[in-house]
Amino acid sequence: MALALKQYQRRSLASLENFLELARVEGPESAFRKAVDDGLLDEYKPMPGLPDVPYVCLRIPTGGGKTVMGAHIIQSASRSLLERQFPLVMWMVPTSRIKEQTLEAFSDPRHPYRQELDAAFGGQVAVFDVADFSQIRPADLGTKVCIVISTVAALRVENKEGRKVYDYHEELEPHFTSSAKELEYLHRDDSGRVVASFANLLRVHNSLVIMDEAHNATTPLSYAVYERLGPRGVVELTATPDIKSSNVLVSVSAFELKSENMIKFPVVLKEHSGEWQEAIN
Template sequence: MDGDIDTAFQQTLQDNNFVETPYRAYSFDDAPYVCIRIPTGGGKTVLGAYAISTAATHYLSQDFPIVLWLVPTTTIQQQTVSALKSNPDYTDHLNRAFANQVSVYDIADVNQIRAQDIGNKTIIVVSTIANLRVTKTSDRKVYQYHEDFEPHFAKLSRQHPFYDKLEMVSEDDVSENGLTVNDIGKIKYSFANLLALYNPLVIVDEAHNARTSLTFDTLKRVHPAAIIEFTATPNTSTTNGSNILYHVSAAQLKAEEMIKLPIILTEHINGWEEAVRDAVLTRDRLALKAQKDIDYIRPIVLLQAENKNGKVTVEVLKKCLIEAHGITEDKIAVATGTQRELDGIDLFDPSCPIEYIITIEALKEGWDCSFAYVFCSVKQVSSSKDAEQLLGRVLRMPYAKRRVIEDLNRAYAHLATTSLAQAAKELTDKLISMGFEEMEVATFLRQQDANQGDLLVR
């Protein structure tokens, strides 16, 4: 990055014909703090993996950096650790970039990091932001003294450029892991201090959830070398908005053959049974066309039921599929907090019979099956905070490659509604919250009359 951060930021915006906006340093001084806006389905995790190697080479000038990867929930934390450890989409690139010297840790296992690995391996630590976000550091394990970290500080002297940035043992720490009043004022052997000592690269997933002053203070404690955010919906306020360095449009994702568009929306005002019926018909039609595709595709319907106290519960929906539409039970899976019938199932396996998935809330974070083509909701979309997540599940393109049959390049939504046009407006709002631009929604959301013959198998 040539020159100061603000100049480089403005130059990047200009080079990409983006609207120039002021760069906000948020007291991070010489550490760049930028955001990549990318819609749902754009692959934030794989971009994060590539960002590590790019930053290491072109900005950090480090062969083996330390990376703190922050996510919003413990579920995403577990999914990200698993992906970075075992998914070839990420591991292949990281191993090539860092000569197979990569170690990935859950925040709970950081005491396993060896001093001799620092500088000789790329170390990625995955944590929720909540694990670090506190006003009182003695309240979190990452800030607490632990003797396992002592080797990391064994050769530290007062001449070290970051010595004065490190947290010292205070009265609040006394009695913690054997510390006494004699230790007050000494360097605290903590994971947070280990990070601060080595200036980590910080990756922030779903960064719009991390824009408070407490979050900024938290990030400052680890003295990052750079912070890169990834989100579909960045904060754009004048007080604590993100520095959006680059934004990817849904049109770009479509051009790269990553997502299915347009979304064919059918509103159903004659009851939820009609929405379910037409979702089944849409899946049947797509299944016939998928037989002609060069790759194996088994179209799947995601059905969103109402909560237990609602009218159209999971049980009601499942009964409707079996009794009204002749769907055999082995083709239906229920994925809720209490019924986890997708656990251990490989939906991409040709021997897997599942064609319908019934859920209530969002499917677990990281769940991804590009065979999902049809979203059917029997509840008002506006009242569901999970509708956009479920809709996002039907957007991913099988094999990330455009299909020869045009209908297989599209996603489908059947929504029960009390009035025409209401569902369309609600879905438009959901798409914008997923990172679509308003003008893109007008192009990529197409309404279809429930009575159109296109729904019928032919």
Template structure:
């Protein structure tokens, strides 16, 4: 288990306090302002996401952590805080979005490895956990979702489509028929219909039904209108972004907590560069 650095504990303390106030009051803008004031930050307005499908009042914040500051470790703990302090649930579905297939493979491998500190942090935060890549999630049983927290790692490109034809996450898939059994009447309107007008058994409808916790790694790469419409397609319960360079212009991020390079240096997380110069021996 990796012991949290002081600055990492402060990041999570800010997120925990934000989620708890959101759970009590249902007003993320008020919680955002309160955490800024508590942390001595210059207050900036909270900007709700106005993309289609994203519910009004959905908590949406960014944790700004420099490269090398342990964003993946923090994301593991953040998923647990969203589950326990915001949703007040014993288990949840987490959609963990990464910027590339290479990072997807690395993240899945680390989160699955029982010996890896990230896996241990995830279990500490969330309890029993099943981790899978998006292709494996296409075979996800209801019993698996009902029995533990499920973390689905995907690229945003897996969902980023304007025409959903042929995209497996939106396609009809008999695996998900059992997920749609005995649906509460008040949830039917949240689900995408099939050709028969009934909710289509699909991965995206399972996600819409479960209102996933969405973690966005390297969030500065997902700032287009289409990216936010994509996030809206899964009807998240909250969005937590991680990046070293939050957006400031188009779709600016709500930076809840900012870790400085000085904090990383004080925690020995920044290593001085090592310059190696090869000197050839002089003849003779």
């Protein structure tokens, strides 16, 4: 059974959908100024290499249900910015351990995260490890929301797995129709032919990138990965955004979590001047 969203989650999602809808028409800079939470900086910082791609961050404190919100973020983006019933999504995480946990949760029909996805898209959901991208079929992209889970590091070109993302794969040829190959923004080989790569597949389908724990991904290398993938939009989720580079659209306070009973115990901070073991206790 899908979980009922908390008030702060509904507020965050409404702000995000408003931004994405405005960004589709007016561009991200104007949309951000109009949609950003009161009290937050309204100066929009374009993503390096992708200045026209909507790029925002939702600041949700730890324990606030960022991953649960993911299904609704995808749904909001599909209605507004992407204009697709079943979008193609890259779900990015900072470490292999988090990737395995997320992949396991999204693949398990009994897990609340997967139930949220199924509820949002009528059960039409396909989840892939980035290592298995060649298993995506053209029919999947027309009838299901397809979520590919990866670390940022796995997509860097100096990594062997990362190179595979940008290389030619015969299994992906059926995705590239004659009309798709005419798109100017696709990667091409030295002879000018479109490469049947996973990166090009993402570009063809105007993919959405969701970056979980995004404070670990605001580096030049991470931005280079985004640029190579050519997403239609990027949404960051983190409790601790890098305010120098991230566009914080929504900031949820710990008090909002407390009012929704998301903080189950009192948190007491006390300075200890003795042994470190005492502080841990």
